[in-house]
Amino acid sequence: MAPDEPADRHRATAAALLPLLGGAGNVLSVTNCMTRLRLELRDRALVRDAELRALPGVLGVVEDGSSYQVVLGPGTVARVAPELARLAATVPGPGEEPTPGTTAPVTAAALAERGAALRTARKARNATPVKLLLRRIAAVFVPLIPALIGCGIVAGLAGLLANLGWLPALAPGLAAVASGFMSxxxxxxxxxxxxxxxxxxxxxxxxxxxxxxxxxxxxxxxxxxxxxxxxxxxxxxxxxxxxxxxxxxxxxxxxxxxxxxxxxxxxxxxxxxxxxxxxxxxxxxxxxxxxxxxxxxxxxGGAAAGFVLGGLFLPLVMLGLHQALIPIHTTLIQQQSHTVLLPILAMAGAGQVGAALAVYARLPRNGSVRGTIRSALPAGLLGIGEPLIYGVSLPLGRPFVTACVGGAFGGGFVGLLNQWGHVVGSTAIGPSGWALFPLLKGSHGLGPAAAVYGTGLLVGYAAGFAVTYFFGFGKGRVAELNAPKAAPPSQGVPPSAYSVQEN
The missing domain is CATH 1.10.1740 (Rna Polymerase Sigma Factor; Chain: A)
Structure with a gap:
């Protein structure tokens, strides 16, 4: 029965999601991108938000215009989506009314409310013609990401075998598989x-x-x-x-x-x-x-360019301007077989992880925030940063800024090594964090490229942690957040308790 357990788990996730989305009758369409279910709903009011966000495996919720999106993470979403579509097409909707959700511990709830307010304000600011156009352009390229990733990994494997001199007869076949889509x-x-x-x-x-x-x-x-x-x-x-x-x-x-x-x-x-x-x-x-x-x-530019790019990427995401980089990445991949920008921009996620670890260390008596960080950290290490951003650093204020500083130092390190001749690029877009390692390509081979990128991540973690630990909280703020009224760790709220938004 072991081979069927993953499939059963994904079917169970889909079955658990459906009633919380208002039942089959409320789900008009189900699609997915790399990390999210993208749902068109008949009646948004039928969604049981609190229970949905608390469901195990749900990393967050996105509301973007007419689209309701559930963040499940890479790999999982591609398996849950067809199961949910099948259930929505065959199971009659229960017509249930929304039920009151559970409330988070006081401190976590306050952060979640502030995150929601920031999200709403940002959404209003981003509803400009230019940013809406960028969203549409991003929608053109996002469906191509799975093929870019698959072909990129095959291209990396072909290059590795060629450098090692292994299986030379297989090289033409791998090249054809990797290059057919790009052509x-x-x-x-x-x-x-x-x-x-x-x-x-x-x-x-x-x-x-x-x-x-x-x-x-x-x-x-x-x-x-x-x-x-x-x-x-x-x-x-x-x-x-x-x-x-x-x-x-x-x-x-x-x-x-x-x-x-x-x-x-x-x-x-x-x-x-x-x-x-x-x-x-x-x-x-x-x-x-x-x-x-x-x-x-x-x-x-080297270190200076990397410092600026790594430090500004999170604010670019907040402003919705990062979508302009998608066709640039794709153009570089088509021209040079890799994009040198993505490994540097990925350092922003490293700074975010380091900042979250510092918050965890500074708030030993805040069970709810520490619970959120524990649950969100694995996703953050894999480049899915929304739960940490909207559940922790952005609502707290200063830790978001210090996370940017950590990303800047990581980007500066990778940029400096690039200037010294150790060029590191990614053969595809989409993954970040540790998930980017299989897609790396460097001027001196995969090993040195992985070493440069991995060291850059460590620099980002360390800088984000240090700057946040020493400068991430105002006077009296740590004492306030460590107040005895905070819930114990056993009552911590997972990152899925926070709605997230990404443009």
């Missing part, structure tokens, strides 16, 4: 972009496919010959968005009797020609500039 990533970007911006997905993919078509090398623009792949994912994104707008314009003007013939033809023709004679050239220049800028930034 056609423009098509997938186009498909998702058209879908996100209101067009027909396959038409977006058809126009984006022009970017990687080998025959474009016979087309000349401004006296220069185009090359297959010129413009990369940025060109594909622009082409598909243009195709979506052209298609919508055509559908509003073409008679219904001719729509099936005229609209697809005009969409592909007009958007395709603009892509060939404009977008590919412009996007190619932008993509090249991004690659040169990243190389120059870390090659010359």
């Amino acid at each position: 056609l990533i423009a098509v997938f970007v186009g498909y998702n972009a058209a879908k996100e911006f209101g067009g027909t997905p396959v038409l977006g993919g058809a126009v984006a496919a022009i970017v990687v078509y080998p025959g474009v090398d016979r087309v000349h623009v401004l006296g220069e010959r185009l090359s297959p792949g010129q413009g990369g994912v940025l060109g594909a994104l622009a082409a598909a968005v243009l195709a979506a707008y052209v298609e919508r314009w055509c559908r509003s003007r073409v008679p219904e009797a001719l729509d099936v013939l005229v609209t697809p033809t005009l969409t592909v023709l007009l958007a395709g020609f603009v892509t060939l004679y404009g977008l590919m050239f412009v996007a190619g220049e932008v993509s090249t500039a991004i690659g040169h800028l990243a190389d120059r930034l870390l090659g010359e």
Whole structure:
């Protein structure tokens, strides 16, 4: 029975989630990204929030517009999602009304309420046209992350075997498996972009496919010959968005009797020609500039650039501006087979972990906060930082700032080693923390890359801990948080008791 236990556990999780979400009748759709269930609900009021957040295995809850999201973590979410979808399609909804949830111990509840208030205020600030556009662009790339991770790990395995001289006959097969998706990533970007911006997905993919078509090398623009792949994912994104707008314009003007013939033809023709004679050239220049800028930034800036990037990433997440980095990461991976930015930005999570450990050490009599940290720490080490951020550091105030300082020192260390010639990059986006190790790629091989990245994490942990321990609390704040009214450790609230938000 042992092989079936994980499957049974995931089915049990789905079965436990469904009634807390209001029953099958309240769940309209179930999808998932790398760490979250993304749910469309009929009636938000039917969700039993307190019980849902306290459910074992739930790392947090996200409310983002019309989407209700449950954070389960990588791996788990991909297995729970189909089980929940199956149950939602077959089990009748109970029509239960929300039931009062349990209350957290006083100190934890206060932090959770403050985290919720900060989350609400940030959501209001982030509802700007630019940030909403960044969200839509992020939605284009997020579904591609599993393939990027899988192909990235295979590419790392192929490189490792090649460096060791093992199984040379297997190298071409591994290269094909690792590179096939990347050679056609423009098509997938186009498909998702058209879908996100209101067009027909396959038409977006058809126009984006022009970017990687080998025959474009016979087309000349401004006296220069185009090359297959010129413009990369940025060109594909622009082409598909243009195709979506052209298609919508055509559908509003073409008679219904001719729509099936005229609209697809005009969409592909007009958007395709603009892509060939404009977008590919412009996007190619932008993509090249991004690659040169990243190389120059870390090659010359070194520790200073890493310090700034590592220290500002958490605030960028808070402002919703980190989503602009997703196409940049993808462009670097397509150009150079890795992104040098992600290992540095991952140091922000290390600073967060170090800060949480310092809070744990400074509050020996606060059972609720220490319970939250104990439960959230494993996820934080794997790069899932929302429970620590919204349940501990951000509501406390200063520990969030000191966590940023810890990330800055970790980023500065990795940036300095990059400047000294030990370039460390990631072959995919998505994972962070310890989960990033299988995706590392370095100028001197996997071993040195892992050593640099691992030492950077240790620097981030240590700096985040030290700065938070000595400067993370104002005068009298430690005594206040260590007050006897705090609940004992056995009554601690897991990180799932806190709703989280990520843009």
